[in-house]
Each structure stands twice: as C-alpha cells, then as structure tokens.
Amino acid sequence: MPDLNESRASLQETMTFLGAIASGLEEAIGESANSISYLAGKRLGMQLSSGIEKTGDIELALISVRKVLLDNGCLWHFEAFKTHDRPEMVQPSDDGQDINLVFRDCMIRQSLFTFGHHQKGSLCNMMFGFFSGALQNIMGHDSTLEILHAGENACYKRLIIHSGENGARKAVTQ
Amino acid sequence: MQELEIAVHEQACRGCQMCVDVCPTKVFEFDEEKRLCVVKHAEDCIACLSCAYICPSGAITHANYHVVKNFYRDLAFCKKMEKTI
C-alpha cells in the first residue's frame, strides 16, 4: 500500500500543477488553451501508444488504449456503455462509427473539483487529444471524443472514429 | 459488484423534473398522473450522480455503484482516519 499511496500522491501533485497551468492559460488566452491542451494530449497519446499492435476494431483498440493508460499510471478508467435503446455498442455514423464511453475515476475531474474549476474546459481537451493520438496510431484514423455529460461521479462521452471516406481523407492529410 | 439500484422516493419528490433534464441517459420519466418522477430505465444509469446532486428534495438514492476515489484529500488526514487515498 505505501507504493500506491506514493504514486497517487505524486499523481496528485502533477495534476494540481497541470490544473493550475490550464486555468492560468484559459484566463490568459481564452479558448486557444483548448488547442494547446488538445495537442499536448495528442502528443502524449501518440508517444505512449507507439509500438502498440494496429487494429481496425474499435473495441479492441479501446482495450489497447486502456492498457496504455494503466501501464503509464494514468487514472482514466473508462468502459464502453450501451443504453437499452441503442441497437449495438458500435454504431455507424455519418463519417465512420461511434461508441459511447463512461469515464469513472478520472484524474482530471478530481483535479478540477479540488480547485473548483469547471468541467469541459481545456484540461478535458487533453483527454480528447490523448484518445485522438493513441487511436491515430492504433487504428490509423482521426477521432473525436465529444463530452455528452460531465457528471460528479462519472462522465459520458461519445467517441467517433472518422473511418468513413471523409475521415480517411482527414487522417491522410494530417 | 451487484447491479446498480436507483430509487426516487415518492414522498420527497416535488415533481420539478430537474432530474429528467439533467440525466444524460434518460433514466427518468415524469408520471403525469402522480405529478412525480419515476425511474423508467434503471439499467441505463451510469451513476454520474448528477440527479442526486441536483434534486432539491434529496429524493434520489443510488446503491451498488462505483464511488470515484477521492485521492486529493490530505495524506496525513487519510492516514489518521485509516483510509487509503
């Protein structure tokens, strides 16, 4: 248990620091802070997932992303979720396919709450960036992680993999 | 973990429908006859707890759900309380 306490304590310190930077950035440069956090997350996602086996299957790709997060001590637990009226977990969308995810333990949410910052700000964009970077490596497609609901104990998001004609083009030109 | 349970306590509910508006997965339904909210799709609840936080009457309770670990409490305090962070 001492190891766990130590790693959580250092995670807390890092997140406190990140939270302060994100809030300062938001105040100084407004919405551009979102792009900075997104790009930082994307780079991290690409770096940490380099060498991970490629797959075209969203659910397998998400298992890989979860492993990357766990292996790197990132507290971002998520799971795929299907409501009763959704026919399939993975559904075709305009530009590819989508899946809904529930994020439970989240180091970003905890950090925001500690300082009374609002959710859906630039730090949340870091997670969007992380997924985008990791999935670009694993699936070879661009993706969007849209926040459907930011709750107190869990967040609900829609992950869209742009694997359709437009998405493939987008991924190639990036 | 056992299946998540969610309940709206009839005596407490005042029918404001704030839970209906906040719920991202449409778990509640408004019962026009009783003028109260009822749980319609408990299986769709993601345990975000937004409904329980927003309900002005504290009429909504959950059981068997994952409580997010709060690891941002004071370390010394946690040790004293014999809680792990």
Ligand code: SF4
């Ligand atoms: S928010 Fe509370 S009081 Fe209002 S309708 Fe829902 S359960 Fe009833």
Ligand code: SF4
């Ligand atoms: S906890 Fe969240 S998902 Fe569950 S009923 Fe309440 S608002 Fe809806």
